[in-house]
Amino acid sequence: MKAENRANDVDVAWQTWLALEREAVWLYPLIGARIPALTQQSRDALTAHRSTRDRLANRVPSDATTAQAAYEIGEMSSVRDGRAAAQSIEKRIQAACLTLLKVAPVANRDFALKGLRAAARAATAWGAPPEPFPGLE
Amino acid sequence: MTLVVSRRAVVVAVAGTAALGTGGAVAAGRFDDAIRALGIRPHPEPSSVDIDLVKAARRDAADLLIQAESAGAADTIIDLLREQLASLGGTRSAARDRGDADFATACRAVADRRAAQSLKAVSPDLAVVLASSTAGLDQAVAAFKASR
Numbered sequence: 059m060k061a062e063n064r065a066n067d068v069d070v071a072w073q074t075w076l077a078l079e080r081e082a083v084w085l086y087p088l089i090g091a092r093i094p095a096l097t098q099q100s101r102d103a104l105t106a107h108r109s110t111r112d113r114l115a116n117r118v119p120s121d122a123t124t125a126q127a128a129y130e131i132g133e134m135s136s137v138r139d140g141r142a143a144a145q146s147i148e149k150r151i152q153a154a155c156l157t158l159l160k161v162a163p164v165a166n167r168d169f170a171l172k173g174l175r176a177a178a179r180a181a182t183a184w185g186a187p188p189e190p191f192p193g194l195e
Numbered sequence: 196m197t198l199v200v201s202r203r204a205v206v207v208a209v210a211g212t213a214a215l216g217t218g219g220a221v222a223a224g225r226f227d228d229a230i231r232a233l234g235i236r237p238h239p240e241p242s243s244v245d246i247d248l249v250k251a252a253r254r255d256a257a258d259l260l261i262q263a264e265s266a267g268a269a270d271t272i273i274d275l276l277r278e279q280l281a282s283l284g285g286t287r288s289a290a291r292d293r294g295d296a297d298f299a300t301a302c303r304a305v306a307d308r309r310a311a312q313s314l315k316a317v318s319p320d321l322a323v324v325l326a327s328s329t330a331g332l333d334q335a336v337a338a339f340k341a342s343r
Contacts, residue, residue: 152330153200156200156323156326156327157200159313159319159322159323159326160200160319160320160322160323161319164314167313167314167322167326168314170326171310171313171314171326171329174326174327174329174330175306175310175329175330175333177330178330178331178333178334179333179334179337181334182333182334182337182338182341183337186334187271187338188271188272188275188331188334188335188337188338189275189331189334190274190275190276190278190279190282190328190331191278191279191282191324191327191328191331192327192330192331192334193200193326193327193330194200194323194324194327195200
């Protein structure tokens with residue numbers, strides 16, 4: 059039973075991260091389209107997240123998530139709104155990567171750590187202040 | 196369902212390892228008494244591998260803090276490094292100024308070492324703290340470079 063719970067935690071952690079990458083692939087084109095000053099940065103972010111999503115989709119043991127038609131993002135009419143939305147998704151990805159790193163077998167730690175570091179750097183690039191422990195709640 | 200890693204839980208767990216790394220079993224015993232008083236069950240004795248990893252990370256953190264101060268880094272970066280050092284059981288007074296590399300280069304090197312330490316950690320809690328603080332150092336490098 060304990061092993062089953064652990065396997066379920068690992069599965070949930072993979073799928074949580076994949077779902078967030080799908081959200082990022084939906085979000086960044088929207089930011090780029092609505093806020094011209096952020097178009098290039100959004101384009102670069104989209105490329106990175108699309109690649110991560112595809113790599114994740116190939117690794118996730120059972121992919122039960124699907125991309126939604128739309129996600130709740132609130133106001134999106136200024137550079138500040140765009141940066142806030144980008145920081146939000148990158149921070150949630152950090153938390154997902156860290157959870158995976160904690161519950162998954164050691165062999166998967168490197169993959170999760172690379173995802174965590176990429177999301178932390180991305181959050182800073184979108185204007186988030188540096189934190190001592192990104193991804194920890 | 197969403198799983199979340201609690202900062203309090205993992206920092207408490209790593210502090211037990213840090214206590215063993217600094218003051219030995221007596222300090223760790225006092226630490227266990229303190230967290231029992233908070234109603235938290237003490238963690239099992241950490242592995243020697245983890246104690247060595249914490250010691251190495253603590254030395255890096257102490258040296259990096261001195262370098263950041265020498266480089267005139269922003270308060271947000273100094274505070275970040277102080278908090279990381281404290282979570283590893285280190286103190287500012289134990290630091291040595293290496294002074295042989297610019298801060299961004301030194302910080303990037305420490306981040307890469309800490310990432311490697313995270314992959315070696317026996318305790319998942321220690322792996323989490325080392326990984327998260329690695330990402331924090333990445334952010335410190337980016338913020339430092341943006342400020343120059």
